[in-house]
Amino acid sequence: MKIIVAIKQVPERDAPLRIAADGRWIEDSAVGYTINDPDAYALEEALQLKEKHGGEVIALTLGPERAAAALRDALAKGADRAIHVLEENIAVLDSLGIASQLAAAVRTESPDLILTGLQSDDLGAGQTGVVLAELLGIPSATIVMQVEVTDVGLRVKRELEDGWFQHIEMPLPALLTIQSGINKLRYATLMGIKKAKTKDLKVMEAAPLNTSAAVSLERLHPPEKLKRTQMISGTAVEAATKLAEILKNEVHAI
Amino acid sequence: MRAALQLGIMLPLHYAEPQNFSLGERVLLIVCVLASAAIFYIRIRSIVQNIFFARRDADFHLRNLPRRIQRFVWEVLLQAKVIRERPLPGIAHAFVFWGFIAFALVSANHFAAAFGFGFLSPASGIGKFYFGLAAVFAALVFISISGLFLRRFVLRPRWLGEHVSVESGIIALLIALLMATHIGGFFFPAAAPTLRLLWWMHSLAILVFLPIIPRTKHLHLLLSPFAVFFARDGFSRIPPLDGEEDFGLIAVKDLTQLAALQAYSCVECGRCTEHCPANATSKLLNPKEIILGLRASLNESGIFSDAPLIGAHNSQQAMFECTTCGACEYQCPVGVEHLPLIIGMRRGAVNTGEWQDEHGSRLFLALERGGNALGLPAADRDVFIARESLPIFDGSQEYCLWLGCMGAYDPRGREIISAFARVMQYLGTSFGVMQKERCTGDPVRRLGNDLVFETLATQNMAAMQQAQVKKIVSICPHCVRTIAKDWREYGVVPEIEHHSEFMARHADALPSTQSQERTVFHDPCYLGRYQNIYEEPRETIRRNADLVEAPRSHERSFCCGAGGGHAFLGEETGERVSHVRAKELIATGATTIAAACPFCNTMFRDALSAISPVPPQLVDIAQIAAAALPVQKQ
Numbered sequence: 001m002k003i004i005v006a007i008k009q010v011p012e013r014d015a016p017l018r019i020a021a022d023g024r025w026i027e028d029s030a031v032g033y034t035i036n037d038p039d040a041y042a043l044e045e046a047l048q049l050k051e052k053h054g055g056e057v058i059a060l061t062l063g064p065e066r067a068a069a070a071l072r073d074a075l076a077k078g079a080d081r082a083i084h085v086l087e088e089n090i091a092v093l094d095s096l097g098i099a100s101q102l103a104a105a106v107r108t109e110s111p112d113l114i115l116t117g118l119q120s121d122d123l124g125a126g127q128t129g130v131v132l133a134e135l136l137g138i139p140s141a142t143i144v145m146q147v148e149v150t151d152v153g154l155r156v157k158r159e160l161e162d163g164w165f166q167h168i169e170m171p172l173p174a175l176l177t178i179q180s181g182i183n184k185l186r187y188a189t190l191m192g193i194k195k196a197k198t199k200d201l202k203v204m205e206a207a208p209l210n211t212s213a214a215v216s217l218e219r220l221h222p223p224e225k226l227k228r229t230q231m232i233s234g235t236a237v238e239a240a241t242k243l244a245e246i247l248k249n250e251v252h253a254i
Numbered sequence: 255m256r257a258a259l260q261l262g263i264m265l266p267l268h269y270a271e272p273q274n275f276s277l278g279e280r281v282l283l284i285v286c287v288l289a290s291a292a293i294f295y296i297r298i299r300s301i302v303q304n305i306f307f308a309r310r311d312a313d314f315h316l317r318n319l320p321r322r323i324q325r326f327v328w329e330v331l332l333q334a335k336v337i338r339e340r341p342l343p344g345i346a347h348a349f350v351f352w353g354f355i356a357f358a359l360v361s362a363n364h365f366a367a368a369f370g371f372g373f374l375s376p377a378s379g380i381g382k383f384y385f386g387l388a389a390v391f392a393a394l395v396f397i398s399i400s401g402l403f404l405r406r407f408v409l410r411p412r413w414l415g416e417h418v419s420v421e422s423g424i425i426a427l428l429i430a431l432l433m434a435t436h437i438g439g440f441f442f443p444a445a446a447p448t449l450r451l452l453w454w455m456h457s458l459a460i461l462v463f464l465p466i467i468p469r470t471k472h473l474h475l476l477l478s479p480f481a482v483f484f485a486r487d488g489f490s491r492i493p494p495l496d497g498e499e500d501f502g503l504i505a506v507k508d509l510t511q512l513a514a515l516q517a518y519s520c521v522e523c524g525r526c527t528e529h530c531p532a533n534a535t536s537k538l539l540n541p542k543e544i545i546l547g548l549r550a551s552l553n554e555s556g557i558f559s560d561a562p563l564i565g566a567h568n569s570q571q572a573m574f575e576c577t578t579c580g581a582c583e584y585q586c587p588v589g590v591e592h593l594p595l596i597i598g599m600r601r602g603a604v605n606t607g608e609w610q611d612e613h614g615s616r617l618f619l620a621l622e623r624g625g626n627a628l629g630l631p632a633a634d635r636d637v638f639i640a641r642e643s644l645p646i647f648d649g650s651q652e653y654c655l656w657l658g659c660m661g662a663y664d665p666r667g668r669e670i671i672s673a674f675a676r677v678m679q680y681l682g683t684s685f686g687v688m689q690k691e692r693c694t695g696d697p698v699r700r701l702g703n704d705l706v707f708e709t710l711a712t713q714n715m716a717a718m719q720q721a722q723v724k725k726i727v728s729i730c731p732h733c734v735r736t737i738a739k740d741w742r743e744y745g746v747v748p749e750i751e752h753h754s755e756f757m758a759r760h761a762d763a764l765p766s767t768q769s770q771e772r773t774v775f776h777d778p779c780y781l782g783r784y785q786n787i788y789e790e791p792r793e794t795i796r797r798n799a800d801l802v803e804a805p806r807s808h809e810r811s812f813c814c815g816a817g818g819g820h821a822f823l824g825e826e827t828g829e830r831v832s833h834v835r836a837k838e839l840i841a842t843g844a845t846t847i848a849a850a851c852p853f854c855n856t857m858f859r860d861a862l863s864a865i866s867p868v869p870p871q872l873v874d875i876a877q878i879a880a881a882a883l884p885v886q887k888q
Contacts, residue, residue: 014631014632014633184612186607187618187619187703188705188706189605189607190606191606192607194498
């Protein structure tokens with residue numbers, strides 16, 4: 001089975017985020033980058049499928065030169081080769097633009113399966129995967145919690161709301177967007193890093209797009225800290241009743 | 255036996271050797287000597303090859319000759335380590351050893367005399383003296399070897415192993431026979447047939463002894479002096495990986511010359527196992543068996559083999575049960591360095607991804623991605639620094655106060671930092687904390703993850719260089735050891751000390767409470783055995799409390815169970831190491847347990863609450879010192 005995993009390089013979890021002067025993106029020189037968390041799970045799922053059923057795992061990313069680090073990480077963890085679609089200014093692209101660039105790279109490979117994280121940790125639009133599937137004209141399933149290969153294709157488990165799951169069968173080729181926590185990530189090893197150096201990392205120039213972005217980022221705002229304290233008076237029973245009411249009806253926590 | 259002892263002193267009884275050996279006798283002797291030498295050669299050849307053709311030790315230097323010579327004299331010639339750690343059998347062993355040395359000349363003369371080349375005439379003055387001296391040793395050796403024989407076959411201490419070693423018995427009998435036949439030489443005139451018989455028995459005993467040496471633990475007679483002399487500089491010294499293809503100890507061919515030499519030097523005394531906290535709590539790990547496993551692999555496959563080290567003779571589970579407390583390496587009388595071997599095999603399993611462990615993977619991923627072992631957001635550290643108003647190091651202060659993962663994130667570790675910061679402030683010492691710190695890499699270093707260790711060490715070192723850090727002080731012995739020794743692999747490291755050293759140096763400037771609180775001190779492995787710091791933390795306690803000692807203290811301290819990455823790994827099999835130690839500390843009757851390591855502290859916190867309804871108070875030495883300070887104005 002030939003599997004492509006589309007991964008995105010995003011700022012590290014603890015990166016100090018500052019909004020850039022133009023107000024449209026963060027100052028990206030000061031932050032460290034890492035593989036988008038759900039994409040790491042997508043990669044792990046691809047590696048496990050390959051270990052079980054054989055085949056090849058290709059890591060694919062779209063981004064500036066620094067994004068090659070994410071591909072090298074993927075190669076170190078066990079991907080067989082990687083494709084880097086070079087795009088210095090990824091911030092100007094919307095989900096459709098990104099998916100179009102990825103689609104162009106995917107078409108050169110005609111994989112059986114495409115995996116990607118369900119959304120990115122930085123923008124969190126959750127669109128790239130499904131749009132990519134549409135552009136390629138293949139079926140897709142989102143928020144996937146389990147993947148099984150069957151005689152006719154795949155059987156996957158999707159996470160719905162409220163603890164409900166959906167089991168569906170789908171033919172190949174297909175695209176799945178993977179939920180974090182679907183598997184246990186493997187750690188990077190020294191041997192993996194050394195082997196990665198000898199693996200093929202193909203760099204492709206991004207194709208010029210004929211459509212301009214339909215969605216653009218106008219302005220970033222740091223989240224406002226809203227910490228409100230509300231004192232609840234009365235006897236213990238009254239206060240508890242009132243607290244339960246607030247938690248249920250206002251905060252929707254229970 | 256007392257009579258035998260007096261023999262040597264009771265000159266003029268003097269030694270005699272048979273005269274006029276016939277041609278037939280000489281031919282027979284030559285045949286026996288050649289046969290013995292040939293069997294010896296056949297049996298030792300592959301061993302010598304396995305050592306000589308092994309990979310060279312990448313970081314080995316024969317520098318520090320004075321220290322090596324000192325160690326050789328102390329541990330080999332004087333047998334000081336053997337005696338100190340097990341006094342009675344140690345003395346017995348020392349007499350056997352010294353007896354062997356005294357007999358070197360006697361034995362050489364013994365065979366030479368048969369061919370008329372004797373160089374030590376029993377009649378000469380020097381001969382009288384020397385044979386007399388040898389006789390004293392013969393008596394002492396006879397008594398000692400009898401004692402050791404009784405110990406091994408009658409008392410049978412557990413750590414000598416479950417099965418009785420037959421060849422040890424044979425060797426003991428041979429040694430006793432050698433001594434008895436030598437002493438016999440004092441009782442018969444030169445022409446007596448009995449003397450001739452004794453002479454032949456003595457000769458044959460030596461010739462039988464010789465070929466037994468290579469394939470038994472008695473090989474230590476030949477190899478352990480080399481193993482002690484060539485041992486690496488420093489405790490638990492982990493060698494750098496050698497080139498692009500080195501991932502640690504995976505196959506037999508990965509064993510280095512020192513590793514092979516040490517594996518063959520093991521005398522199977524079991525001191526390592528006797529002091530091993532994992533073994534004492536019913537885990538699989540048995541350090542002696544690890545070394546013997548390596549020896550078995552070498553013997554079976556040879557040094558060029560690709561046969562895996564973990565498999566037939568050693569198990570992965572045992573390897574990862576080690577807390578790296580170092581009691582084994584510390585105790586070993588023949589220079590075996592267990593930690594580089596155990597960690598070497600862990601490296602082999604982790605650097606290739608062979609080791610799959612849920613908690614281990616979680617730890618590695620937390621360090622890969624977040625930089626702290628507890629897997630918490632770095633912002634938590636910033637919050638703590640702000641709350642405690644700790645100054646940020648900017649190059650103007652004298653000390654960089656290294657927080658470490660425990661000091662920055664763990665509630666108890668934070669209390670220790672806060673107490674120590676007050677001590678430093680009281681003394682007027684300027685200090686600052688790093689804006690950003692990552693784990694020193696201690697747990698991954700000990701677990702064998704070179705990739706993460708190198709990343710963490712180099713990132714921290716770059717940050718320190720940029721901040722122009724010159725002196726570091728830390729509350730954590732693991733951080734101190736890792737920064738001071740392990741980081742050196744990647745460049746120059748600032749000077750670092752443990753807060754116990756800092757406080758001991760400033761003891762006179764710190765107030766003392768003179769309280770009589772019974773306080774027991776737990777020696778952290780990474781402070782004591784690893785860095786030889788025993789008195790400094792006690793200094794702080796003595797000034798503020800009534801110091802009591804645990805049964806196992808100083809060099810013999812028993813691990814808390816946290817080291818070697820175990821603070822972050824899952825449930826132990828068998829009894830918990832921390833519980834055993836906590837019970838021992840409680841049994842001293844102390845009302846306070848003083849620790850000097852945030853890992854020991856956190857292990858005991860959990861252990862104490864689990865095993866005692868009213869546990870003693872648990873503090874760090876910094877908290878003891880801080881409690882004596884005048885109350886601060888808020």
